[in-house]
Amino acid sequence: xxxxxFRYCVLYIRDTEHHKLTGILEKYMPSGRGQVFYPCMxxxxxxxxxxxxxxxxxxxxxxxxxxxxxEIHQLIDTHRGELNTAMxxxxxxxxxxxxxxxxxxxxxxxKLYELTDIDEEEESFxxxxxEGNGLLAMSSGYEYVVKDRKEKKQKKYVVVEGPLxxxxxxxxxxxxxxxxxxxxxxxxxxxxxxxxxxxxxxxxFPNKNSEIITFTDGTETDLGELKDKIMTLK
Numbered sequence: 001x002x003x004x005x006f007r008y009c010v011l012y013i014r015d016t017e018h019h020k021l022t023g024i025l026e027k028y029m030p031s032g033r034g035q036v037f038y039p040c041m042x043x044x045x046x047x048x049x050x051x052x053x054x055x056x057x058x059x060x061x062x063x064x065x066x067x068x069x070x071e072i073h074q075l076i077d078t079h080r081g082e083l084n085t086a087m088x089x090x091x092x093x094x095x096x097x098x099x100x101x102x103x104x105x106x107x108x109x110x111k112l113y114e115l116t117d118i119d120e121e122e123e124s125f126x127x128x129x130x131e132g133n134g135l136l137a138m139s140s141g142y143e144y145v146v147k148d149r150k151e152k153k154q155k156k157y158v159v160v161e162g163p164l165x166x167x168x169x170x171x172x173x174x175x176x177x178x179x180x181x182x183x184x185x186x187x188x189x190x191x192x193x194x195x196x197x198x199x200x201x202x203x204x205f206p207n208k209n210s211e212i213i214t215f216t217d218g219t220e221t222d223l224g225e226l227k228d229k230i231m232t233l234k
Contacts, residue, residue, distance in 0.1 A: 004066040006034070008118070008126055010188055011076075015059040017083070022061055024079050034065025037134030039126075043195040044138070044179035051138055056129075057190050064130055121170065122185050125192055128163050138195040139164035139181070142204055143174065157181070157196075160204055164194045174198050 013021050018038050025036040039056040063072065076083075118126070129136055139162025145153050157174060159165040164181060172184045174196055181196035 006066045009063045011061045012059050018061055020083055024082055037062050039129045039134050041136040041195050042138040136194050140197040142201045143198055
């Protein structure tokens with residue numbers, strides 16, 4: 001018998017009904033067989049002037065489980081009554097299961113999919129969401145500009161605080177106004193994003209003697225701080 005492996009599956013349901021599905025799966029998931037989460041991120045709401053929470057992939061409930069697709073569907077189907085009409089919109093997403101024996105045992109209204117075709121870094125991003133129980137906390141940092149070989153300026157970002165630090169090299173654009181960062185990869189057809197507060201560099205380096213230099217690989221060093229350390233060496 002082959003050893004079962006944990007993998008990610010994604011279930012789609014109306015965004016307003018996701019709490020029903022997550023609640024049922026959390027309640028009836030066999031112990032030690034998986035984790036359910038609804039990916040959300042902290043973001044800055046400009047009109048309220050405070051940090052709030054919103055879905056990263058609206059309507060998509062993620063599972064990390066060693067249950068196979070058939071077992072997942074049977075688990076949900078057993079408790080279909082608790083989902084009521086919301087169940088009619090339920091599908092598993094990204095890739096359709098093609099096992100004819102399996103599909104013939106279920107109603108045609110439920111399309112079954114498994115999340116596949118994700119690279120290691122994309123999976124790492126989902127791992128970060130799962131480890132935070134689905135919530136991606138707000139990150140903070142600053143912007144700097146580098147020149148490529150053709151002397152064209154490119155914006156780069158340094159994440160000083162928050163979970164986005166592990167993915168700062170994958171940030172392609174930052175919406176400073178709405179305090180969001182967009183990453184260069186997609187998950188389930190949606191671009192990954194996170195809350196990001198891009199503050200001036202002076203906020204992080206308030207010392208008047210600070211002199212920040214950027215190396216060609218993007219590494220930054222505070223010469224003022226380095227000088228102070230050297231002067232204090234005995």
